[in-house]
Amino acid sequence: MTEQLHPEQPRMDYVDGNMLAGPLQEVFAVDLTTATGRCASCGQTGPVAALRVYSNAPGVVARCPSCTEVMLRLVRTPDSAWLDLRGSTFLQIPMPAESFTTPGPVAM
Amino acid sequence: MGIVSPGFQGRRRPAEPNLPPGQYLTEDFPVLSAGPTPRVSLTDWEFVLSTETGAESRWSWDEMWALPTETPTVDIHCVTHWSKLGTNWRGVSVDTLLDGVDTAADYALVHSYGGYTTNLPLDDLRDGQAWIVHQYDGADLPAEHGGPARLLVPHLYFWKSAKWVRGIRLGLTDEPGFWETAGYHDYGDPWREQRYQGD
Numbered sequence: 001m002t003e004q005l006h007p008e009q010p011r012m013d014y015v016d017g018n019m020l021a022g023p024l025q026e027v028f029a030v031d032l033t034t035a036t037g038r039c040a041s042c043g044q045t046g047p048v049a050a051l052r053v054y055s056n057a058p059g060v061v062a063r064c065p066s067c068t069e070v071m072l073r074l075v076r077t078p079d080s081a082w083l084d085l086r087g088s089t090f091l092q093i094p095m096p097a098e099s100f101t102t103p104g105p106v107a108m
Numbered sequence: 109m110g111i112v113s114p115g116f117q118g119r120r121r122p123a124e125p126n127l128p129p130g131q132y133l134t135e136d137f138p139v140l141s142a143g144p145t146p147r148v149s150l151t152d153w154e155f156v157l158s159t160e161t162g163a164e165s166r167w168s169w170d171e172m173w174a175l176p177t178e179t180p181t182v183d184i185h186c187v188t189h190w191s192k193l194g195t196n197w198r199g200v201s202v203d204t205l206l207d208g209v210d211t212a213a214d215y216a217l218v219h220s221y222g223g224y225t226t227n228l229p230l231d232d233l234r235d236g237q238a239w240i241v242h243q244y245d246g247a248d249l250p251a252e253h254g255g256p257a258r259l260l261v262p263h264l265y266f267w268k269s270a271k272w273v274r275g276i277r278l279g280l281t282d283e284p285g286f287w288e289t290a291g292y293h294d295y296g297d298p299w300r301e302q303r304y305q306g307d
Binding site: 013014054056057058059061063068069070073075077078080082084 | 138139140141142143144145187188223267287289290291292303304305
């Protein structure tokens with residue numbers, strides 16, 4: 001970590017959302033850091049990889065880079081993962097076109 | 109469990125009698141944080157104790173530290189497995205703040221500058237078990253450790269000792285806090301290793 005130029009500026013105590021690749025890949029089959037999320041607090045939309053992640057904690061806490069409200073929390077216990085996404089309105093996840101099926105009634 | 113060699117104790121037992129199960133000793137003071145460190149000026153700082161009726165007691169920084177202080181020396185235990193023994197603090201006993209407060213509440217929700225919350229039974233804040241502290245090791249409490257003031261409830265895992273404490277809301281029902289709504293134990297007794305829900 002580089003030294004802050006301004007002595008009164010607080011030391012950066014988070015890392016970027018790319019840190020979430022491993023912890024989330026354990027829960028989901030896709031890399032969610034390329035997903036786009038919307039902050040439920042301020043409405044900012046951006047990639048999960050751009051979130052501010054506080055991982056030196058009892059769980060992983062990802063905050064909106066705009067308003068710093070919590071968008072995602074992930075706690076790993078010995079036998080479960082607890083994922084709280086109430087701070088995110090949505091996650092838009094890139095998916096391959098070949099797996100797309102048109103929603104609607106199934107043709108008989 | 110696999111093959112157990114003769115003499116194996118089954119569960120790891122700490123060599124240090126003051127060390128709860130699953131904990132290791134540390135001499136430094138690790139900094140854990142779930143968000144940016146709030147910067148609160150002492151002129152703006154206040155502590156609010158509210159009851160289930162909505163009645164509030166408020167203390168400014170100067171009013172808080174005009175109250176009688178105590179200097180507890182206690183062991184602290186973090187749920188991330190480190191323990192630090194014989195830590196020295198200065199603060200006001202929560203008993204002093206509760207003195208004269210009319211309440212029938214059984215539960216407390218502690219809230220902090222920055223938005224953090226944690227819950228515990230009101231009884232665990234009474235009888236010399238909890239303090240609002242503003243000094244550590246004879247010096248002002250650094251912001252990264254919860255300054256200007258934090259809660260200290262050393263008989264529970266340290267996530268209950270909320271940094272940057274702003275107030276306590278007393279209630280008739282239990283309201284889970286920040287980590288308690290994300291898989292961590294509602295009570296958090298380190299001697300019973302209550303780390304996660306179901307422990």
